[in-house]
Amino acid sequence: MVPPEDLKIPSSRDQSLQIAISIFSPKDCLHPRPVIVMGHGIGAIKAAGLAPFALAFAAKGYYAIAFDYLHFGESDGQPRNLLSISGELQDFRDVIAWARQQSNRFDSQRIVAWGSSFGGMHSTALIASDHELAGAIGQCPCVDSFAASTMQPLSKSLRITQMALSDCVRSFFRKEPVYINLTGDGSPGSPVALMEGAEVMEGWHRISPSGVDFPNTITARSLLEFPMHRPVLDVKKSRKPYLIVLPTYDNQAPLKAAEAAVKNAPFGEALRVPGGHFDLYAGGIAFDANLAGQLAFLERILV
Numbered sequence: 001m002v003p004p005e006d007l008k009i010p011s012s013r014d015q016s017l018q019i020a021i022s023i024f025s026p027k028d029c030l031h032p033r034p035v036i037v038m039g040h041g042i043g044a045i046k047a048a049g050l051a052p053f054a055l056a057f058a059a060k061g062y063y064a065i066a067f068d069y070l071h072f073g074e075s076d077g078q079p080r081n082l083l084s085i086s087g088e089l090q091d092f093r094d095v096i097a098w099a100r101q102q103s104n105r106f107d108s109q110r111i112v113a114w115g116s117s118f119g120g121m122h123s124t125a126l127i128a129s130d131h132e133l134a135g136a137i138g139q140c141p142c143v144d145s146f147a148a149s150t151m152q153p154l155s156k157s158l159r160i161t162q163m164a165l166s167d168c169v170r171s172f173f174r175k176e177p178v179y180i181n182l183t184g185d186g187s188p189g190s191p192v193a194l195m196e197g198a199e200v201m202e203g204w205h206r207i208s209p210s211g212v213d214f215p216n217t218i219t220a221r222s223l224l225e226f227p228m229h230r231p232v233l234d235v236k237k238s239r240k241p242y243l244i245v246l247p248t249y250d251n252q253a254p255l256k257a258a259e260a261a262v263k264n265a266p267f268g269e270a271l272r273v274p275g276g277h278f279d280l281y282a283g284g285i286a287f288d289a290n291l292a293g294q295l296a297f298l299e300r301i302l303v
Helices: 051-059 085-101 119-129 145-149 154-172 198-207 220-228 255-264 287-301
Strands: 005-010 018-024 033-039 063-067 106-116 135-139 179-184 193-196 217-219 242-247 268-273
Touching (some): 018 051, 018 085, 033 051, 033 085, 033 119, 051 063, 063 085, 085 119, 085 220, 119 135, 135 287, 145 255, 154 179, 179 198, 179 220, 193 198, 217 220, 242 255, 255 268, 268 287
Parallel strands (some): 033 063, 033 106, 106 135, 135 242, 179 193, 242 268
Antiparallel strands (some): 005 018
């Protein structure tokens, strides 16, 4: 196995900031190869569950580039864990643009955007707008943040909105952010979290890296932007193959919206796998079928 190469590349969002990337390389590269650019889900980092996919892609002769969005993981940006949907999409575009410039390593005509969970929102937006991509993959993707917001109980939504507005006001006075937990067990009296329940806790533990700082929070103000992003509505503009991996059920991302994305994308394909949202990662019951389906898709489109 070739150890991943860790680099930092410039950000177009802020020229003083850099995006951390990890490049997984195939062995014996004598000419430019296809590259899979990999963006993770909400609040997650590249060290959290992406390596098993990236290593499998490299073993098949592709490069894989996993990256941390600005304000997360090893990337620059203050305050930490500040999420911007439009900003994350730009980070994704920046990594793809950088890869296109490395013509000695990467085949610029064979770049695939890969997004997991919330990252699937970005892969959906990219396949609809960047027609130079060879294709895209979205696994258990959140393709409609408005639909995702309606999955929350009203009482919880009101609490989250209150926290978000409070954090937004504090930001104007340069005060410390109000953070909201990404995961929680949902027990009475526990702090509110975006994703709750035993299934969530087990899945989050499954992708959590050992020995790496992986905060279970995002700034509450980040949530104010959520309902405005609905790339499922634009996926009909895509011109290249788009594989969407659909679990049997999904309590974290709107499954019907993902199914609609398959239907509306001119070259949309569905890969059905067992289990729920977090079962698609290594250690989950759907991982093997998920990975096999993705590799078959890549083999078809990257000939």
